[in-house]
Amino acid sequence: MYLGSWLNRLGRGLSRPIGKTKQPIWGSLSRSLTLSSQRVPEFSSFVARTNTCGELRSSHLGQEVTLCGWIQYRRQNTFLVLRDCHGLVQILIPQDESAASVRRTLCEAPVESVVRVSGTVIARPLGQENPKMPTGEIEIKAKTAELLNACKKLPFEIKDFVKKTEALRLQYRYLDLRSSQMQHNLRLRSQMVMKMREYLCTLHGFVDIETPTLFKRTPGGAKEFLVPSREPGRFYSLPQSPQQFKQLLMVGGLDRYFQVARCYRDEGSRPDRQPEFTQIDIEMSFVDQTGIQHLVEGLLHYSWPEDKDPLVAPFPSMTFAEALATYGTDKPDTRFGMKKYLRKEDIEFIRKFAAHHFSQEVLPIFLNARKNWSSPFAKFITEEERLELTRLMEIQEDDMVLLTAGQHEKACSLLGKLRLECADLLETRGLALRDPALFSFLWVLDFPLFLAKEESPTELESAHHPFTAPHPGDIHLLYTEPEKVRGQHYDLVLNGNEIGGGSIRIHDAQLQRYILETLLKEDVKLLSHLLQALDYGAPPHGGIALGLDRLVCLVTGAPSIRDVIAFPKSYRGHDLMSNAPDTVSPEDLKPYHIHVSWPTDSEERASATPSKYLSS
């Protein structure tokens, strides 16, 4: 049956890989919604329909129903497939003379037109059931039909297997949202966030508090968008996170705060970043690092989609030093170990990659069956050294080892990148190293509190932010060797992506002032309100922020965070649908006492911005 095979294609033929998709997404959606909320939402309350298209089953046989939806497909003026947000159902178009107007309505309306259909749920004729379609046992014998809105010729077909460029998808986002994948992603996101709120608010007494987004520029806040006010020369700033507010809420005795917080970061053009993004923002009083870790493990366990394997807590953890030494990164993908299957000819590729991207030489070592090294490096070391290295690195027969020399972090970092390159290489050969159905969470702990500034290595800067409390065991080092102090910072990593980070904060005003003023040479005037707050009975406190867009992206297996955001910006920060940002008349700028400094021709050519902005 044609419809069956079409639905098959719908299930399989999504234009992009989506990880573990066991069944067509239409139809499975309402079921999973039911499970996770422990009661069936009334999807048809307050509206004209009696049911959703996707929910009808044999148990509804004989019922008179009214459905509203989009014409997905029509065959031989006999069958019509009606779609709503919960799935597809087949409508039987009446053929008898008395129903001529119903027939006309249903046969003449273009695909993607909106119709209301009333009729009876009947069984499909024997042998014509479609087991691939959740509503495949039944069809609707139409009695009345009304065209609610006709659809003009579309820029692309609303079928998941029809490929379209991302620019086209973003330009017609309201059409792209009709795809099963976008529907699934946005609903799953909503569901996960609701479960997180239940966990935090209902189970653990957190208070959902909204903090301002029109705020003061933070010291060094070069990535903060500015918002001109009506007072000449005065600007608000859109904060990158509610960091100051969450700490002040703890000083204010709110005890347990959370917010699904809109944050802003102006980084110009970055491929997989958005100028506005969302974080699950959490702060608690009287908590330590372990407390936050347990909280977050519980949070993710509770909100994890029911159709995936439940998460196992506690998550493994490793120190930053260990992660760097073992995986060459502070966000290791721990789904795979990466030990084997490379060919000799791959070595050339790897060496070139290292030379090109890191100006660094890499030497391979192959261990053969007689435990001998086959390596250009072998001749430089003694037999004893060779055996010791073999033991230390736990090299086994047929292993290939990549060796490099250099400054520790740089060398480790290169090897970490090579590990991922090798994984890519092996996956192109069909070896599934990184199972998309596997979710490997990892805590990375004991980061250094400070880093040497790249441009001026004798000066220090915060590894994360200046409010992170030092490790209790390292406090004495603050006054002698601050670069050796570890911070009470923790990162949460999922499959090689940093999806969260937080810390226990400094609650002692004197310590905070010492770090800001003496160690970091910051202008404390800009933070005087925070320093003062710490003096007035600030409780010990700590928190975390989880990147919601990235998390949902990984959970859904979406190729980009843009696929889990309803109206994302392009990688250049544009809204392709409405053409934002847009030009503004000088008249509109006047109340804000600003005017545009148009770049000179030479400046313009030097910048990466294309010149077409002048034309609109």
Add this chain to the structure above:
Amino acid sequence: MYLGSWLNRLGRGLSRPIGKTKQPIWGSLSRSLTLSSQRVPEFSSFVARTNTCGELRSSHLGQEVTLCGWIQYRRQNTFLVLRDCHGLVQILIPQDESAASVRRTLCEAPVESVVRVSGTVIARPLGQENPKMPTGEIEIKAKTAELLNACKKLPFEIKDFVKKTEALRLQYRYLDLRSSQMQHNLRLRSQMVMKMREYLCTLHGFVDIETPTLFKRTPGGAKEFLVPSREPGRFYSLPQSPQQFKQLLMVGGLDRYFQVARCYRDEGSRPDRQPEFTQIDIEMSFVDQTGIQHLVEGLLHYSWPEDKDPLVAPFPSMTFAEALATYGTDKPDTRFGMKKYLRKEDIEFIRKFAAHHFSQEVLPIFLNARKNWSSPFAKFITEEERLELTRLMEIQEDDMVLLTAGQHEKACSLLGKLRLECADLLETRGLALRDPALFSFLWVLDFPLFLAKEESPTELESAHHPFTAPHPGDIHLLYTEPEKVRGQHYDLVLNGNEIGGGSIRIHDAQLQRYILETLLKEDVKLLSHLLQALDYGAPPHGGIALGLDRLVCLVTGAPSIRDVIAFPKSYRGHDLMSNAPDTVSPEDLKPYHIHVSWPTDSEERASATPSKYLSS
């Protein structure tokens, strides 16, 4: 007992009126949290304490507990009252020599210092129980105590009965948040929003979708903040509501959308407005006006605080014309009828008020026992007219009637204002006309779709916004007498405040284009994406937005919306804690290709902005 009377004062002596507060807010809070979420949140999970201060009762006798909190008060170095976000508990400071260090810690720490105390829950000696204090039957015999953070001398005492100016409260907001009233307001707000989410998401299948706040300027969006981008001359705009996005989501087949949406409105200085505010934003497909009304009635009923009388649905409704004619406003306070109790000498005040604010004359009519009018107006009309008016206005003995003449809306509006003035007048005489415990919801319907522009009365403008669908019965008038068309717009009014508004939207592209282009003379280019979307199978849809800040303000009886927002701006749009908006260096403006146009001296003097902005 001193403590008892102090707590009494705490309960009664809140610095501002708060409507119906039957008991001290501390202590009742955790109980109401429990009730409304139908399970007790674990307020002490993941942290060092075993219990919260406010939850301890006789049932805990003999338990070893660890508490964390602020020192609220200390008496004779014997008792200490410890406070956390859930209430107060009395700590018995040990007097024996062996506990000298515990005694020292607890006796030396200044008030509002943060301490951790461990000890045993014991019964208070007979006769020393405090029935006014929820934990008044017990006290904690301290065994260990640790000073977590000492508090410096505060700018004001954290006691509700200590009055402070609002400027001081906002400058030290983190201290002001410790007040029982702010704790109560923010927690109640969080709770109500959580219940709303449950209702929408879990019970009725709404999808929580985040929409962008960096968007394109909307036509006529004079109140939109601008955000300069890194592309010269191009600006984002912070939208006043997600109006366009919510409609596009319906076109995208999302069916039921909601968002607790941050919105922005730049109105300069307005006493009880905030530059950023929050609305419960809702949109549904295939819905009519009644559907939205039922949804909202259910939503408010479900999320209404348990300690208040349950709401009775459906709410009463009246047309705009009726509201104007009867109450002289489109947002009538229907808690009172306002018929009596004015004195003859009040008339002078009323007439002056009318003359001063509306340049309008008002004539009083008093009906005496013989149904005769006592009025300067009486001599201008015949006996017959007088009787007819008495009948029409349902005037009864001892009534006072205020009469005015003029253009209908202006005259009604004056009388509506006078009604509220008279209510104020009567309340200063001790007559409680507007019961703060009474919540009178009212739907106002059938607004005109268009209004004549004030500055150019032959042109039309939208009464609400150009996407509102006309009343089905009035569509034919669109082409002949558009000013007579009613819109499918509805306002929700609570106790004289507009707390929500919405409409059924236009889903027909041709009609939308006609209204925008022909009737409103708008530049449709700026809305081309929306018009195009309507052409591609837009379902019939409608929605509403509830002003969350105002709603919570009314529910809590707070004197200002600033009392239900954690970090509000002052009425001039300033953050008094951090001094935002602030100056920005020319260097920081450079990436955005803007510079400041400093006003000349004369411009500056002409503006309302004080000159001190130049000094910081």
